[in-house]
Amino acid sequence: MAVTGAARVWVWVTAVVTGLSTIGLILLAVLGNLDTAGQAASVTGAVVGLAALLVSVIALFRSSSGGGSTGGRRVRAGRGAIAVGGNITGSAVGKSSKATGPPTTPDTAAPAPRNGDDVRARRDGIAAGGDVTDSALGEGSER
Missing domain, CATH: 4.10.860 (DNA Excision Repair, Uvrb; Chain A)
Structure with missing residues (x-):
């Protein structure tokens, strides 16, 4: 740091x-x-x-x-990017993405993301701060 x-x-x-x-x-x-x-x-x-x-x-x-400037999570996304601070389950994220079929139930056993971990997606990138399960990420993707 x-x-x-x-x-x-x-x-x-x-x-x-x-x-x-x-x-x-x-x-x-x-x-x-x-x-x-x-x-x-x-x-x-x-x-x-x-x-x-x-x-x-x-x-x-x-x-x-957790006080001060070190506490909390910063989620940042560049131009055209996707950044999610936590878990992604059964989602369609991105331009023209589709989630088809029955909805997915989130995994309750998945550990929660640690507080303080930064999530950053640069230009046209994708970033998640937690687990990605059964999801469509990106332009034109389908689940």
């Missing part, structure tokens, strides 16, 4: 603050005494550890609740 927007800014802020802290501790150790540098490093390590714990707990709750 690519880092974009505000996340990219926070990555750079974290990198700069970490670099400056490292340089500061090295200067303190070289120019000052090692006891002061050791105490400063201990306090810095404790603060960074608590910040990491906070970030990991926030990330855990965001991913489990």
Whole structure:
């Protein structure tokens, strides 16, 4: 997953603050005494550890609740394309497609598509996010 927007800014802020802290501790150790540098490093390590714990707990709750921009499924279709976010059963999808015969009952044992999986069909393509059963897909197809 690519880092974009505000996340990219926070990555750079974290990198700069970490670099400056490292340089500061090295200067303190070289120019000052090692006891002061050791105490400063201990306090810095404790603060960074608590910040990491906070970030990991926030990330855990965001991913489990489906919040934020990562939750949900994006279904996208290009020009002339067909994209379906879930299962397709007994359907005719596409220009001049026909579903003939008795209707097909959906398979209740089929697993539901996972939330968050993107479905994308490029120009004149067909994409389904779940199972395709007994269906006519595409231009002029028949079931």
